[in-house]
Amino acid sequence: MNESAIASSSPSDSNSQQQLIQLLKRLQISQQELQLSTPLAENLHFLENRITKFKVTVPLIGKFSSGKSSLLNAYLGKDYLRYDITPETAFATELTYAEQEQAIIYRTDGSEQILTLEAFKQLDDPDTVLYSQLKINNQTLKQHTNLVLVDMPGFDAQNQAHQNAIIRYLEKGDLFINLLPSNVPFDGSIMQQLAEIHYGYDKPITCLISKAGRCTQCELTAKREEVSQLLALHLEQDSEIGFVESMGPEQDLQSFCEALELAERSFDSLLLQRYSNSINDTILQTSTEISALLNFAATDYAELEQKIHRTSLEFEQAQESLDKHLNHLQHNLLGNGITQLRQQCHSALSRGSEQLILAAKSNSLSQAINSILRPTVQNGLQQLVQQEMSRLQTNLGALSSGEYAELDISLQLPEAQKEGLLSGLVDITITLSTLLLKGKLFFLAPIVSIIAKALGSEMQEQEREQQIRDQINSQVIPQAVASVEIQVCGQLKQIVTELSDACQLSFADKKTDFETCISQMKQELAESQDQHQQLTDKYKAHYRQVEQEIKLCELLSMIQATNEQPEAVL
Numbered sequence: 001m002n003e004s005a006i007a008s009s010s011p012s013d014s015n016s017q018q019q020l021i022q023l024l025k026r027l028q029i030s031q032q033e034l035q036l037s038t039p040l041a042e043n044l045h046f047l048e049n050r051i052t053k054f055k056v057t058v059p060l061i062g063k064f065s066s067g068k069s070s071l072l073n074a075y076l077g078k079d080y081l082r083y084d085i086t087p088e089t090a091f092a093t094e095l096t097y098a099e100q101e102q103a104i105i106y107r108t109d110g111s112e113q114i115l116t117l118e119a120f121k122q123l124d125d126p127d128t129v130l131y132s133q134l135k136i137n138n139q140t141l142k143q144h145t146n147l148v149l150v151d152m153p154g155f156d157a158q159n160q161a162h163q164n165a166i167i168r169y170l171e172k173g174d175l176f177i178n179l180l181p182s183n184v185p186f187d188g189s190i191m192q193q194l195a196e197i198h199y200g201y202d203k204p205i206t207c208l209i210s211k212a213g214r215c216t217q218c219e220l221t222a223k224r225e226e227v228s229q230l231l232a233l234h235l236e237q238d239s240e241i242g243f244v245e246s247m248g249p250e251q252d253l254q255s256f257c258e259a260l261e262l263a264e265r266s267f268d269s270l271l272l273q274r275y276s277n278s279i280n281d282t283i284l285q286t287s288t289e290i291s292a293l294l295n296f297a298a299t300d301y302a303e304l305e306q307k308i309h310r311t312s313l314e315f316e317q318a319q320e321s322l323d324k325h326l327n328h329l330q331h332n333l334l335g336n337g338i339t340q341l342r343q344q345c346h347s348a349l350s351r352g353s354e355q356l357i358l359a360a361k362s363n364s365l366s367q368a369i370n371s372i373l374r375p376t377v378q379n380g381l382q383q384l385v386q387q388e389m390s391r392l393q394t395n396l397g398a399l400s401s402g403e404y405a406e407l408d409i410s411l412q413l414p415e416a417q418k419e420g421l422l423s424g425l426v427d428i429t430i431t432l433s434t435l436l437l438k439g440k441l442f443f444l445a446p447i448v449s450i451i452a453k454a455l456g457s458e459m460q461e462q463e464r465e466q467q468i469r470d471q472i473n474s475q476v477i478p479q480a481v482a483s484v485e486i487q488v489c490g491q492l493k494q495i496v497t498e499l500s501d502a503c504q505l506s507f508a509d510k511k512t513d514f515e516t517c518i519s520q521m522k523q524e525l526a527e528s529q530d531q532h533q534q535l536t537d538k539y540k541a542h543y544r545q546v547e548q549e550i551k552l553c554e555l556l557s558m559i560q561a562t563n564e565q566p567e568a569v570l
Helices: 003-007 015-033 037-051 067-075 117-121 159-172 188-201 218-234 254-265 267-297 301-351 351-360 367-400 415-437 444-457 461-527 529-562
Strands: 056-062 093-097 102-107 112-115 129-136 147-151 176-181 205-209
Touching: 003 015, 015 037, 015 267, 037 267, 037 415, 037 461, 056 159, 056 254, 056 301, 067 147, 067 254, 067 415, 102 117, 112 117, 117 129, 117 147, 129 159, 147 254, 159 188, 159 367, 176 188, 188 205, 188 218, 188 367, 205 218, 205 254, 254 267, 267 301, 267 415, 267 461, 267 529, 301 351, 301 367, 351 367, 351 461, 367 415, 367 461, 415 461, 461 529
Parallel strands: 056 147, 056 176, 093 129, 176 205
Antiparallel strands: 093 147, 102 112, 102 129
């Protein structure tokens, strides 16, 4: 295979994407011809659908009024997006190319609404919008059909739409473009968000200074140096910073165009980053199932009867092991995991106590608690669940290990269930953030009243400060942590139950499908030795094919690992 052919990619035809799709189709042929398990068929179909539809999602992020909507309008050559909205009415909008133009509104109640582009601009109930999609017949976007551009709410908009968008696109986004307006002083809040994207989700970020035409060259140079130092300090990476201006005679979109070109060049590596582990797991699952059939095929009739009997007993033992592993999962997530999350939340709030004191004085305590707890809970849950999913997958793989003489099955977590689990974590964080911002997660009124009395008293400033600090430490932090634990535990329990049910169903399907294959093998062995040999040869041919797929994935992964990103990406 030609490595250079795989490494090169173009906007309209990704080599890795096409090769992965063809790989999955070949595995589907093996699954169908050999009548392999139903869970394997479902995983193959799910992955083919996801990889076929994959586009690089590029969220534009930054503070409110940093020029995100104006930049997209200027790039597209038409005002598709409103740029006179307030922080309180912003929501995420995805832009993709389509011949037939329309706007799709996804509501917070789960409903969808299709509008014309003009009606979308006049939308008068944005508070009920989860996110929106604009499908536009635009010649610029037509040249970039493998990109999804996302106009995001401002980071500093302390409303629920902003929080929901940030929570949702941390996982959904593939490459982020961050706009830093030249006319606004830089602060630590934006660096907190970038650090979460960079460290928590390992997503690349390109930084651009916007509204560059409103500063002198000397001022821009100073701004770029300041941003470079902040990025080096907070993200421990050096980066080239670009400039953009979307308005007036000084319009300059070159750095933005280069950022999008980078996203296109990164298509293959981002695709592999998102799906390579799932592909590898599915190939292993296919290989193990074929290997199990080969093991049974290389026997005479009498020996096959004995193996079938032993396998029946071993399936019962494997069922007991599966039950044990799922019980451990529940204990680790709902017991040790919640305890660990509680400690993380308490530590985060304690470290931010000075921020909480200032927020209490300005009557913004709920917002401050949310700004601390939301990323703590989201990152903590993600790390916890990924750790436990990895442990569970290892334990499931052990079901086909040497502890069983005959049983050789590969039980994988269903890919749809994995994606649903991550989506469930997003929903947990959104619910938590909503309750925090609205002050409904725990009863703040008595605490706020005590703080207000302290502020209105004639005591010395130092004494007032200490009384507020005592209330924060003795009541606000413990109540907030306890309330988060209750809220998260209830929703996490439901997710664990759904995951356990999916594993049990997958195991039952595996057992049924395996027994069907062995029954057919037994019948053919009884009827004709030649027919049985043909079946065995077919197993071997498909097994050799799967070995080639493993080599292909290793090659693609090697190319992904050695693919160097340009300096503009963090």
